[in-house]
Amino acid sequence: MTTPSPVTGDLGVARPLVDGAWLDRASLGSSEHVNPSTARGNGTVVLAGPREIDAAVAAAKAAEPEWRALSPDKRRRILQRVEELMNEHMGELARLNSLEVGAPIGVSTALVHLCAQWFGYYAGWADKIEGATIPPSPAMVAGLDYTVPEPYGVVGIILTWNGPIVSVGMKIAPALAAGNCVVVKAPDLAPFTVARFAEIALEAGLPPGVLHVLPGGPEAGDRLVRHPDVAMVSFTGGIPTARKILRAASETLKPVLTELGGKTASIVFPDADLDATAVEVARSFCNLAGQGCNLTTRMLIHRDVYDRVVEATAAAAAALRPGDPFAAGTGLGPVVNEASRERILGVIERAGKDARLVAGGHAADPASLTEEVRDGFFVEPTVFADVDPASDLAQHEVFGPVLSLIPFADEDEAVAIANGTAYGLGTALATRDSSRVQRLVPRLESGSVHVNGPSAQPPGAPFGGYKHSGVGREGGREGLYEFLQTKNVFIRI
Structure with missing residues (x-):
């Protein structure tokens, strides 16, 4: 008897994670995930809508002061533990990625490994975020002038379906290292690997309100971008969707990092x-x-x-x-x-x-x-x-x-x-x-x-595009500082 290929495996259920709790039901019901390799259903996706986005943003806003105040070395150790656990579960995560997007298992394994590397890299940045001292000007009042990089607070992240585990590393790792809380709209076509990552992050010691992962479609993404308590958005996807996001974000004048198409x-x-x-x-x-x-x-x-x-x-x-x-x-x-x-x-x-x-x-x-x-x-x-x-x-x-x-x-x-x-x-x-x-x-x-x-x-190399390929950079120091805003402080002497 021939042993069935792992390609026939079941993905189970991808649920929204809100404030540390996995939701069995959500406002937009559920959908069947279709394995692109077999054209047969192999999982169920519980679909979040605006109501669940609102709950996640409220929980993230409540958790943000404590996460921001946490000593940088403690944030570093949590992110390092995420890297360790991802490496321990690499085979499982790669299997999920291949089952949901159809990538050859070798490719999936490389993507998961890359994601883990991003967490290790940005863990190292968590206790090295520093500002600058501004030289005094002879024409101005004497004083101490310096800058302080600060997190935005609540960051909205919208992942694309073709390689969500890579975007987890490129976006979530620096956002957390910078001291932000994160609400992630996971792609409804490929939410399973991201959901398993979120379980690993909680196991690593990430406080429940700091990371929220919600599978969903356009309704969830639109609410996340428009929400007044979301201070910044990072998006990977196509140009038509990016235009909609930029228009929606203009209502609250929030910055948007976009990683778009290429040729x-x-x-x-x-x-x-x-x-x-x-x-x-x-x-x-x-x-x-x-x-x-x-x-x-x-x-x-x-x-x-x-x-x-x-x-x-x-x-x-x-x-x-x-x-x-x-x-x-x-x-x-x-x-x-x-x-x-x-x-x-x-x-x-x-x-x-x-x-x-x-x-x-x-x-x-x-x-x-x-x-x-x-x-x-x-x-x-x-x-x-x-x-x-x-x-x-x-x-x-x-x-x-x-x-x-x-x-x-x-x-x-x-x-x-x-x-x-x-x-x-x-x-x-x-x-x-x-x-x-x-x-x-x-x-x-x-x-x-x-x-x-x-x-x-x-992870140390900046990645991003010119022209219609996007605005901003992911990776390296540049990718970290996309999730920080600079405050200037002047003390008169």
């Missing part, structure tokens, strides 16, 4: 390691089934090596086998649901009228999949060559495993194409010429530039 370009020059770059880009655009903001979705290739790189990239993409996320050798998981798969296939069909299809282009063949995942929402790794830089395919996020290959003649044309979208999240350079790197980096309109390989996105 990352990898610029490949003839002196690069072409075969390694082809494999790297293929893995990038297929990571999380292409459902990521900073994945490489455009590959700009110098005309001198264009044909060779097109062939190598198409072959590398075709070698990434869709399938069971728990099976060894799976290179590509499913997209999140049937609607996403149909939308992506529609993009592919329209793009095929103008560009040259060199790999994929269809839903995965059910005959190539194991029985457990034959009904899952899989799309083949798809590569188009000869893509017009002004086309919809090159200009807009697909949020699926689709890559555009575009030729260029020289550095100026490459920079113009790379910068020629509304996005500015990331750019990659593949070249051995250090002088070229120094010439191009200042000209690229993006929040990050990676040279000859992807960044591991360490």
Whole structure:
């Protein structure tokens, strides 16, 4: 008898956490979670609405003075314990992530590990937040002038469904280290890993009113943003939703950190390691089934090596086998649901009228999949060559495993194409010429530039975008100070 794959496992029930209590019922009822790998239900989500958001914000506001007054070293030890427990439960958390979003188990494990690292990193910051002394001016009254970084109070965090466990580390860890209380609107499509994280945080010693996690849809998010006692909002997601959030936040004039979409370009020059770059880009655009903001979705290739790189990239993409996320050798998981798969296939069909299809282009063949995942929402790794830089395919996020290959003649044309979208999240350079790197980096309109390989996105590195890719930074010192506001103090002598 064949042992069933873990992909058939049950997620249980994701409940809202409000003031340390798990709610069996909430105002918007419940929904069934559908496993994207199997297209079958594998869990229940209790959906919070405005009423539960109000209760969570009230509890967070009540808990904020004590959490803020807690000695920084005690906050540090709690966050360090969160990191320890996440590492102890890494296998469990990775399993939950793969069951709810379909990521290959190796990818899920790496994401959970990264989240734990973020907590360890920001634990180290908790007792190192300091202000500055302002030098006196001869023309002013003598005195002591200094600054004090202070938490906002209650912070609202809205997580996206494609990688919620990463956002837990990038957002919740620095917000807590800074002394804020946090109300999290977890994605209704993927709340289970976040809910399990919240259990771990309570076990680590986080006081009950400091962290609240509420699965919910737009109603919950809208109330969280508009609530007058929420002093600041951090959001990861799409541009249309960001516009709604910014309009809603304008009513109370609260700051909003936004991490939005991207159209990352990898610029490949003839002196690069072409075969390694082809494999790297293929893995990038297929990571999380292409459902990521900073994945490489455009590959700009110098005309001198264009044909060779097109062939190598198409072959590398075709070698990434869709399938069971728990099976060894799976290179590509499913997209999140049937609607996403149909939308992506529609993009592919329209793009095929103008560009040259060199790999994929269809839903995965059910005959190539194991029985457990034959009904899952899989799309083949798809590569188009000869893509017009002004086309919809090159200009807009697909949020699926689709890559555009575009030729260029020289550095100026490459920079113009790379910068020629509304996005500015990331750019990659593949070249051995250090002088070229120094010439191009200042000209690229993006929040990050990676040279000859992807960044591991360490917790100390700031992450964020230019233009429509967002406002603010996550990670490093910059990411901590997004959750702090500066008070100036002057004492006359």
